[in-house]
Amino acid sequence: MNLTEHFEDFGRRDWETDDLEGTVRLALIGAGWFTREWALPGVERAAHTEPTVIVDVDPERAEALADEHGMTHLTPGEFHDGVAQTEYDAVYVCTPNATHLEYVETAAATGTDVLCEKPMEADARRAAQLVEVCERADVSLMIGYRMHLDPVVRRSKEVIEAGAIGEVVQVQGNMSQRMIAELEGDAGEQWRLDPDLAGGGAMMDIGIYPLNTTRFLLDADPERVSASIGSTHEAFADVEEQVAVRATFEGDVPVLFTANHNAYHDSFLRVTGTDGQVIIDPAFFEREDRGLEIRRDGERIDIDVSQVHQLEEEFAYFAECLLSGRDPGPDGEHGCLDMRAIDAIYESAETGETVPVDR
Template structure:
C-alpha cells in the first residue's frame, strides 16, 4: 500500500458507482481510485475518463493484479462477489464488497475463510452503519432513552415499478441467479443489517415468502419474525406489489419508542411520556463516504473502527436465507 494512502481498484462500473460510491473513493482523505474494470472495455474507459481515473480494464484479474491497486471494491451483482473476493484475497488485497454480501450464507462463509487465510480484511457496503442518523439512534438506545427494548417492527411495502414488469428484459435485481432473490434481497437487507447494528445479532428466524403478483420469478412478499440474542423480538413485512409506498421501523421499549425510516429523509422520532423529540439529517451526496473513510483509517492507521465487516454482512445474509427458505421449497 502507498504510504498513508489507499489506492483502490473497482470491479464493476454500474449505476451504484456513479454517485453513491465511486466519487467517495476520490473525496475521502488518504484515498484514491486508480483503476476501474467493466467487461465492456469501452464502458470502463468512458467511466475512467468521466471520473478522472487513470487506468481501466475489461478483465478483473488484470485489475486485481495491478501493482498500483492496494485494495479492491467489488461493485458487481452478488453472483460474482464470492469469486472476485477470493481472487483479491489470494492477491493479498483487502476487499470492500457490495451488499448483499453474496448469493447465500454459504458463499459468505467461503469469502470470510478466504480473507482470513490470506490475512486481509473484508468489508461489506452496508454504509448506513457509519452515517450520523443511525449512529444517533444507537446512542439513544445505549443511553436508555426508551428503557428496556421489547421489540422492533418493520413495515416496507411499495408499488411495483414498471421495469420489474418487463418480462423480456427484467433488471438483474429480480433475477435470483444474479441477486440471490427479489427486491427483498436488494432492499430488505439494508433494514435487517441496520437492526443488527442497533440491536445486535439475530439468533432465531421464521418466515414466509411468496410471489403474489407474478411479474417475475423471485419472491415479491416476505413476512417474518425473529428473536435477537439479547431477547428482543422482531417482526417484519416486505411487499413489492402494493398500492402505495410505505417504509417504517419502530423500536419499542418499556418507556418509549424510536421511529425511523431506513431509506427516506424522515426525521428520527423519540416518543416518551414527556412528548416527542426529533432529529433530522441532511442526505449525503455520496452515501458510501462515511464508511469508506472509516475503512481507509483502518487500512492506513490500523484503527479498528469499521462497523461493517464480513462477519456482520454474513449475519444479514443468514437472516434473509431463513426468511425466504419456504419459497420454492
C-alpha cells in the same frame, strides 16, 4: 433523562482519528448504477480515497466512466490476470451477488484489502467461502453496510443504549419500492430478477436493511425466524416480490419487518421500548434524507439531524481503518450471520415452520 448530549455535534465521526495521512487507491469492481451514482461520488468526496481503476463486463461503459474520472478501465479478465495491479491498494466489489466471491478471491490472492457490498454473496455457503479466502490471505474484509456509518443511526444507537426509551420490547420496519415501474420495460435485463445471480428477491435486495440495521441498533442477533414470501407481478416469476418476517432476537425481542419490490416507496424503522420510541423515517434509501423522531413522556421530539453522503462516510471509514492499521467492521463474520438468517427466512417461507438461525 436529558437527550441533548447525544445530539450535540450530531454528525460527529466517533470513529475518526486526527492527523490521518495517506491515500487508499481503489479499484471499483462493477460499473452499475449504484457505483456510478453513489459509490464513485463517495470515493471522490472522501478525504483519503481515490478511484484509480474501474472494472466492468461492459467495456464501453467502463471506458466512458474511466475517461470521465481519470481512471484505468479493465475487463474482468484483465483484472483477474493482474493487469494494472500496482494502480490500486484495495477493491470495492459491487457486482451481482453471486459474482462477489470470484473477485474477492482474485483480490485476496494478491494481498489486496476488500470492501464488498451486501448481501455478501448469493447464499450463506458462498459467503463463508468468501470469509475463508480473506482470512487465509490475511487481508481486511469489510461488508458495505452503509447504515452503520450514518450519524442518524449511530445517534439512535447511543440513545437506545443510554436507556432513553427503557428496555427494548419490539422493533418494526419496512423497505418498499416500485422496482418494476422504475425499470421502464427493461425487467428482462435486471439481474436482481435472476435467482442464479441475486440469490433471491426482495429479502436479499432490500429486506436486509431492516434486518441488519436492527442488529446494529440493538447489538443483538436473530435467534429464530418465521416468514412468508409471495409474488403478484409476472416479472417476479423466479424470485420473491414481497417478504414478511417475524424474527426473535436475543432477549426474546420480537422484530417484525416487510420488504416489497412492487409497493409504494417507503422505509422506516421503529424501535419501541418500555418508556418510549426511536423512529427513523425515512430510513434506508441512500437518495433520501433520513428523519429521526423520539417519543417519550407523551411528547414527540423531531430531532434536527445532520444529513451525510452515506457512501462518503463508508469509504472514509474504510480508508481510516486501512491507514491506521485497524480492522474494519462490519466484517465478514457479521455479514455471514445475515446470510444464515436469510437462508433461514427462505426455509421458513418454504416449510411454514419457525426456523432457528445458525449462529
